[in-house]
Amino acid sequence: MNEILEKSDPLLDRLKQVVGAGHVVTEAEALAPRLIDWRKRYQGAARCMVEPATTAEVAAVVRACAETGTAIVPQGGHTGLVGGSTPFEDGRAVILSTRRLNRIRDLDAANNTITVEAGCILQHIQQAADEADRLFPLSLAAEGTCQIGGNLSTNAGGLNVLRYGNAREQVLGLEVVLADGQVWDGLRRLRKDNTGYDLKQLFIGAEGTLGIITAAVLKLHPKPREVATAMVAVRDPAAALDLLNELQEATAQSVVSFELMPRLGIDLAVKHVAAAQDPLANRPEWYALVEVSGGSGDGDLKAALERTLMEAYEAGTVADAAPAENAAQREAFWHLREAIVEAQRHEGASIKHDIAVPVSSVPAFLDRALAKVRDMIPSVRPVPFGHLGDGNLHFNLTQPEDADADAFLARWEEVNAAVHDIVHAFGGSISAEHGVGRMKVGEIQRFKPPVEIEMMRAIKHTLDPQNIMNPGKVVEV
């Protein structure tokens, strides 16, 4: 029966002509993982998933959808955390997977650029750069699965933003299929180009609502000759901030990562995640995972890191520190940091936030937000951790022990709203690196000036007048 229906669907027939029947997926079992988001908050449905292998095929798919007014949901690695790559429940949209657009088109070591297709896995791009004795610095825990098209569409952040900037700052050029199927070839490899509006930046962070990124020219950097890492017990978040600034000065701005973690996060990671070990003995309340890199490889950076930590110890801002003595120890420190997310899952439900405030405001934000959530839910277990160096915290709240998970989660929006009000009071952002997707469409309207929302709608209307590009995400039209 299903087969008969499929055969009589002219859109599916046309898509099959474009990409081959084997790449128009309609079987329930194959579609299922593409219909639910990573956090399992949204369960959608779709007409099919189409897997084009070239930019021309993407353009032909978009034209077919545009002619029939069919919504398109672009999907990369499907690791996004705000429901952006999950179709709505009505089942009318076509998922466009970039999985097969996975070629590295060019690596120009002299120009320090790499030109990649949207479906390249982030880790493969890092490896290609490494083989050419270069660094592609974008790095996040999902890097073995997420794709560069998704990274750019969410303007991903991750672990090295402090030094290299977020995804937006890694891009020199883009190739995009527009909502009417036209191809914009903006694959420029230029460091300077002041010929009008910087259109590529519109598509970066647009979460698929303005067009489909099919390829990008990315910047490469010199490979650091030295990396020095330490796990540090800091007195409190204010002391962590002091340490960050001292380290920047001592290492000529070579701090790549500065991650803040609370006691409870470390305890849960050690309790639940294999091989996660606490390298510090005295059970401090706050940890900082610090990494500096660059230099000439003669040990200068490690020496500067250790000297700064010693001075901070004498000043009382640092209570203890464990410098990584080798690559395995460095990996163990990062494993502990990354284990925090998984560990929270074992403790029941969590209410999550991805917020940013000015770096200097992090300590005051934490004081106020922690007091507020403890006032709302007295035995809540906060695990605020993340990229202190970017002012970006994952202000996550684990449910009280023995509480009912559903009852706790029922307060998600109320708690989000209270925390976001505090973020706003500090001049912050309610989505630092994960995007808006479906989850925060309503919430951004509470904080952005109306004129900003109007400009977003005007851009959306101009580039996608039929509202077929990932409709309902980022901005309501």
Ligand SMILES: Cc1cc2nc3c(=O)[nH]c(=O)nc-3n(C[C@H](O)[C@H](O)[C@H](O)COP(=O)(O)OP(=O)(O)OC[C@H]3O[C@@H](n4cnc5c(N)ncnc54)[C@H](O)[C@@H]3O)c2cc1C
């Ligand atoms: C364990 C884990 C750790 C993470 N850590 C971080 C982190 O540290 N920092 C961070 O920023 N994020 C993090 N994320 C979130 C996520 O990995 C990133 O947002 C990532 O950039 C998404 O890439 P993706 O290929 O999975 O995109 P998807 O989830 O497939 O898509 C994300 C959005 O982009 C759109 N899209 C995808 N491809 C295209 C394209 N080619 N053209 C147009 N639109 C497109 C989709 O429609 C969707 O709206 C993490 C996620 C997980 C699961």
